[in-house]
Amino acid sequence: MLQIMMPAPLTFTMNEVPVPEVGDTQALIKIERLGICGSDMQIYHGKHKFMSYPIVLGHEGSGTLTKVGKAVQGFAVGDRVTIQPQNFCGRCYPCQQGLYNVCEHLSVMGVHETGMSSDYFVTEASKLLKLPDELSFDQGALIEPIAVATAVIRKVGGVNGAKVAVLGAGPIGNLVAQVANASGAKDVLITDINPKRLTIAEQCQIPHCVNSQEKDLATAIVDFFGANGADVIIDCAGIRQTISSAVQCARRGSRIAVVANFKTPVEIELVLLQRKEVTLYGIMMYLRQDFERAIQLVAQGKLHTQELVTNYFPVRHIQEAYQYVDDHFEDVMKVMLTFS
The missing domain is CATH 3.40.50.720 (NAD(P)-binding Rossmann-like Domain)
Structure with a gap:
């Protein structure tokens, strides 16, 4: 499968890597849409304070499940999902108080660990949320910023x-x-x-x-x-x-x-x-309930979403997409990467 790595600022490399193995509690997602956000642009320019290279970018994603682990409940192959891109320890004091968004060991996909700039992405099923039938993949990728x-x-x-x-x-x-x-x-x-x-x-x-x-x-x-x-x-x-x-x-x-x-x-x-x-x-990110509320509002038709998507680029043109955001910063809102 294609995986796009950023080895250094302003640089992307296209790599062919094996499709990830799926553990018992994990699921494999075929990525369909991936949004570019402000923190991605900071990483692109080497100005993000809390990450290091090399990194696979991408934390605003949506896609379709192609495989689920044998211990996973509530999800099935073919489900359309979005991903909550936080990993937390569950042991520190903030986590014990339910504040895992400020976990002392918080790790964010696409910032501190592998993100979603690839054909397939594997994660714990606990990080997934189902998309109602009425939501598009564009809207699915927007759920993360809506959760903010x-x-x-x-x-x-x-x-x-x-x-x-x-x-x-x-x-x-x-x-x-x-x-x-x-x-x-x-x-x-x-x-x-x-x-x-x-x-x-x-x-x-x-x-x-x-x-x-x-x-x-x-x-x-x-x-x-x-x-x-x-x-x-x-x-x-x-x-x-x-x-x-x-x-x-x-x-x-x-x-x-x-x-x-x-x-x-x-x-x-x-x-x-x-x-x-x-x-x-x-305000530091979100909790799972914020994703659930975001999905609810979009499903109820209470938010305008398509007006925010100003541009699309095929994922293999990711360098062009990031350069476009740089060159047209005043004109773009949300740029979406599309996957074949």
Whole structure:
């Protein structure tokens, strides 16, 4: 089978390797779709802090089961699945508290261990989730980033009846805003400086899409939410200006969630969080329940997904795909790799 290795930044090699053997508790997936995300691009450029080369990329996948181990229950050959790409120890204190997303020994497929850039991928059946018949393979590959969004909404304590501001209209920000909308938020606004991303946000029926070069966050919050401001501000942009604005604009007693992967340290005015009793949440990936919620929302037709997929490349053109994302960063949302 084909397996695509990244031996060093900016470099892919095409390798023919044996199809993996399947253990008693494992399953073999024929990969059909694989999304490229921001962390993949960091690895591509050698800027990811927590990985090493060589690596097989890919953690946003969907496919069809072609073999299941003899001890596997609940799955059968032919099932369409997506994959929860976390491996955790189950023994450390966070794991014992159910917080395996922050396991002291957390390992992520495509970051710390072999990912899904191959014709076939073997994993523990416990990492699989079935896709309902009505979900496409595109949607199956999007379940992982949607699970980030459902995790955010769960982590902040829910948003039913809340006014929610999302900073950054890339794929994650868009999905966070959509999930907030689908989870009963009273009102939602999203900000960005990229007109194309804001247009896609409008197509996804996010209520208020604001170009922050034309209207600052404080003004937008008052204009759309009124004098009492936002109940929740969620930073999906990951730059100094956005988190600073979030802290400045946070209403007394409100909540801020940090989802974006900040590449450099930033300073925030902690005294404002203290004086206003603002609760600050750090978001690290997801739990299985977040995948289940993501699948449920898509199956119910409550999320726009196809608007997010802007480009397709055959997996053998992976170098071209990554270069395309580099060259058209302002224009792409989600690039999908397809498998024959």
